Amino acid sequence: MALVLSSLPVLLWAALVTLALAVGSMIIGLVIGVFTALARISKNRVLQKTAAFYISVIRGTPLLVQIYVVYYGLPQVGIALDPVTSGIIALSLNVGAYLSESFRAAIQSVDKGQMEAAASLGMTYGQAMRRIIIPQSIRTAIPTIGNTYIGLLKDTSLVSVITVTELLQMTSLLIAKTFEPLTLYLTAGAIYWALSALFTALQARVEVRVARHVRQ
Amino acid sequence: MDMITLQGIAKRFGDNHVLKGVNLTVNKSEVVVIMGPSGSGKSTLLRCTTYLEEPDEGIVRIGDYEVKAGAPTRQRQAEIRQLRQHTGFVFQQFNLFPHKTALQNVMEGPVVTKKMPLDQAKAIATELLTKVGLADKCDHYPSRLSGGQQQRVAIARALAMEPMVMLYDEPTSALDPELVREVLQVMKNLAKEGMTMVVVTHEMGFARDVADRVIFMDGGVIVEEGTAEEIFHNPQEERTRRFLANVRH
Numbered sequence: 406m407a408l409v410l411s412s413l414p415v416l417l418w419a420a421l422v423t424l425a426l427a428v429g430s431m432i433i434g435l436v437i438g439v440f441t442a443l444a445r446i447s448k449n450r451v452l453q454k455t456a457a458f459y460i461s462v463i464r465g466t467p468l469l470v471q472i473y474v475v476y477y478g479l480p481q482v483g484i485a486l487d488p489v490t491s492g493i494i495a496l497s498l499n500v501g502a503y504l505s506e507s508f509r510a511a512i513q514s515v516d517k518g519q520m521e522a523a524a525s526l527g528m529t530y531g532q533a534m535r536r537i538i539i540p541q542s543i544r545t546a547i548p549t550i551g552n553t554y555i556g557l558l559k560d561t562s563l564v565s566v567i568t569v570t571e572l573l574q575m576t577s578l579l580i581a582k583t584f585e586p587l588t589l590y591l592t593a594g595a596i597y598w599a600l601s602a603l604f605t606a607l608q609a610r611v612e613v614r615v616a617r618h619v620r621q
Numbered sequence: 622m623d624m625i626t627l628q629g630i631a632k633r634f635g636d637n638h639v640l641k642g643v644n645l646t647v648n649k650s651e652v653v654v655i656m657g658p659s660g661s662g663k664s665t666l667l668r669c670t671t672y673l674e675e676p677d678e679g680i681v682r683i684g685d686y687e688v689k690a691g692a693p694t695r696q697r698q699a700e701i702r703q704l705r706q707h708t709g710f711v712f713q714q715f716n717l718f719p720h721k722t723a724l725q726n727v728m729e730g731p732v733v734t735k736k737m738p739l740d741q742a743k744a745i746a747t748e749l750l751t752k753v754g755l756a757d758k759c760d761h762y763p764s765r766l767s768g769g770q771q772q773r774v775a776i777a778r779a780l781a782m783e784p785m786v787m788l789y790d791e792p793t794s795a796l797d798p799e800l801v802r803e804v805l806q807v808m809k810n811l812a813k814e815g816m817t818m819v820v821v822t823h824e825m826g827f828a829r830d831v832a833d834r835v836i837f838m839d840g841g842v843i844v845e846e847g848t849a850e851e852i853f854h855n856p857q858e859e860r861t862r863r864f865l866a867n868v869r870h
Contacts, residue, residue, distance in 0.1 A: 516716075518712060518714050518716035519716060519718065521673055521712065521716060522712065522716035522717070522718070522775075523718075524673060524705065525671060525673065525705055525708075525709075525710035525712075525779070526705065526706070526729065526730035526733070526734055526778070526779075526782060527702045527703070527705040527706030527730070527734040527782065528702075528730075528733055528734055529698075529702065532733050532734070536729065536733055537718055537729075540720050541718075541719065541720055544720070618719060618720055618721075618722075618762035618763075618764060
């Protein structure tokens with residue numbers, strides 16, 4: 406118990422790094438996801454195929470390999486990035502691909518009368534997407550966005566392999582000093598769990614808020 | 622003066638010739654009701670008028686705006702948007718924006734496509750909702766409105782663009798019977814104010830009271846046209862007679 410208490414400040418600080426990795430990657434991933442989804446449903450075949458290829462590659466390879474490619478692989482072609490940047494890039498690209506599929510499904514689930522109504526007012530495709538279709542599809546996508554985010558939160562532990570001192574890496578460093586793997590890994594696990602539970606609760610509140618215009 | 626001119630509008634879905642080169646001219650302030658059995662092409666004709674459906678051939682002119690059937694170039698898309706901004710379209714399923722209040726629904730067109738300042742758009746939207754009898758529903762989301770109220774909001778939304786013509790695609794077909802009247806009343810008032818309107822509907826009472834001309838369509842062509850009196854009481858074509866017998870039960 407004394408060990409848990411004494412290591413807690415350091416671990417919580419590392420948990421902040423984990424959180425920053427997750428939030429940062431999620432924000433970039435959301436942007437990538439929206440644009441990839443739009444490319445995927447566009448009539449332009451080049452955009453469509455490029456998006457499909459990107460999604461296929463990301464979903465068909467382990468995240469760990471993606472992280473290695475960005476951090477250890479890219480320096481070979483002259484792109485040397487620091488561990489944190491590499492981690493965020495790999496995580497963003499990964500989560501962006503998964504989110505784009507959620508967005509695509511959500512956009513396509515919006516009634517096609519909505520696009521027609523927007524068009525009948527003289528809106529452009531872009532205006533209709535931005536003002537009418539995407540706001541409605543976000544509501545549909547929120548549960549999957551939430552799940553993807555919680556998955557991402559846990560996946561950040563993988564960037565410990567490229568020396569980013571996030572929660573798992575910090576735990577391992579403490580274990581190397583104290584030789585108490587069970588206690589410390591359990592403590593780290595508890596922190597991940599608490600963060601996940603926090604965001605699950607937050608997700609539930611967001612879902613209620615975006616559904617405010619729907620009949621109870 | 623011609624307000625709407627359709628020339629040779631043709632549309633195929635695969636092997637199915639839905640429209641076989643339809644010509645139609647509607648004068649300013651005229652109210653035209655289009656009737657016909659399902660699959661006759663009446664809704665497709667209306668949708669082709671603002672290119673919600675792309676006709677394979679034909680020319681549409683509304684006021685000074687003319688668009689020909691053809692490939693979707695950037696230039697042509699812009700012309701279609703111009704045409705639509707001056708044409709109100711009312712859908713069978715209302716198609717209100719569910720994430721926006723009644724007022725926001727009505728404001729949306731002017732704000733987005735005309736870049737109208739919010740306070741001006743709000744004033745116009747409030748006035749229009751008052752006009753359709755929904756002044757007290759401005760802040761309601763569509764999910765809290767009845768079908769008849771939703772359709773009246775949809776009419777106000779179309780009117781907010783200050784259209785030269787109003788097109789209605791079976792505006793009361795999705796409504797419970799007791800809600801039909803309130804929608805038709807709003808449409809009648811508009812007709813009285815001199816709005817040019819084309820209405821696809823089975824409402825014979827409305828046609829009799831309001832229509833200057835009734836058009837009967839079947840098999841992708843206009844079979845016959847005339848005043849409501851002529852079409853309902855003295856139809857010349859067998860197909861029209863058969864259809865009317867079915868509608869009257």
